[in-house]
Amino acid sequence: MSDLSHPEYHLPPTNEPLRISVRRLRWFRAAFQKFTQDLGAEIGCVFHLDEPKLAEIFVRWLRAIERQKPADKSARKDYFEFAAGLMLREFTADLPLKALSAPRNVAADSAAAFWPEGYVCTLFCLTVHAAAAEQEFHDHPDVAPAFDDLRQWWSFRENIRQDNGFSVGFLQLLLGHQPNWAMPDVFRARLQHEISEATPRPV
Template identity: 50%
Template sequence: MSDHHFPQTTEPLRVAIRRLRWFRTAFAQQLAEVTAETGVRFTLDDRKLAAAFVQWLRHVEAQKPGDRTQRRAYFDFASGLMLRDLLRDLPITAGPLPLDADLSRAEYYWPEGFACTVFCLNMHAAVVEQEFDASTTTTPKFFDIRHWWSFRENVTEDANTAIGFFDVFVGLEPEWQIPDSFRLRLDRALIAKKNAERLSA
């Protein structure tokens, strides 16, 4: 996975990413980087990408918290939602794999899923760095093909599970029951924190 290179913008990334044109350019640029690293080419369907963007935008705008202390959790959540909407509409199609492609590697096992996930992870890392001056890490599970088997199978049945897998890849506690609710996510986090405090008291 490459460092996060995104198109230049005079706006904060959290604003730029909510503009379809910049979003499209950033996504296409990431695809080109994945292609350069893996040899897998992608065809991008602009109409499907716009549909995924509109869905994502509406969900993140509707669940934007009023409390500024929840911003970091909200950015984590918004990145997982982005992955869900990209995987649900799947605006890309991978071309043929290189002859020496190793199918035990995620980028060849599920090229479309890998490319969308890399985009969301890099976008998340870039926004977190810009907004919070913090770095993010990718857990070893991201590199474990067994997680990708489960990821692909679950997302095919229910796209919402992509949010949980995104959390797993960035080292957050996943919410599997109703993953697309930011409010529920916060409530669960609060309960977990209280339980931990009670145990340590």
């Protein structure tokens, strides 16, 4: 399910734009439940979902995206991706999933086997982002080779123990971008980092 070419297949239908639906707890809960069931069946793993934790994650995420929402409309596309990273940050702060069995249908050295709960939450955030980006910008995000690098997942899991903001940078890395690791969960710092990276250096 790391293929993001048809992200809507793994999410519940909605009559609203996804950017609106994802801000409604009922849809968010249904989407995460469906996604967990689908991906769990694919990798051969059964999960227990803590619904109160999921609701708390949703509330924290809404507050976080409203707090950093940029006034500049030209930053809207960048902020969609950043919001997905904030979602992952809230998931990894207090994971709502617990694997009840080891994944049976994946390689032992895969990310899904290494950390099934983190794998599901990360792919959910990527999928929601891909579906929203397709709707809003006719963009088709894909995952970078880092997605299949177990060392990146190991680093991700270790680093969030020290700073959960690392989750935002990790999602950005999976989408093929170079994060601002100093302040990965501060949107203004991210924009400044991207500007500095794009500015030609003197010879």
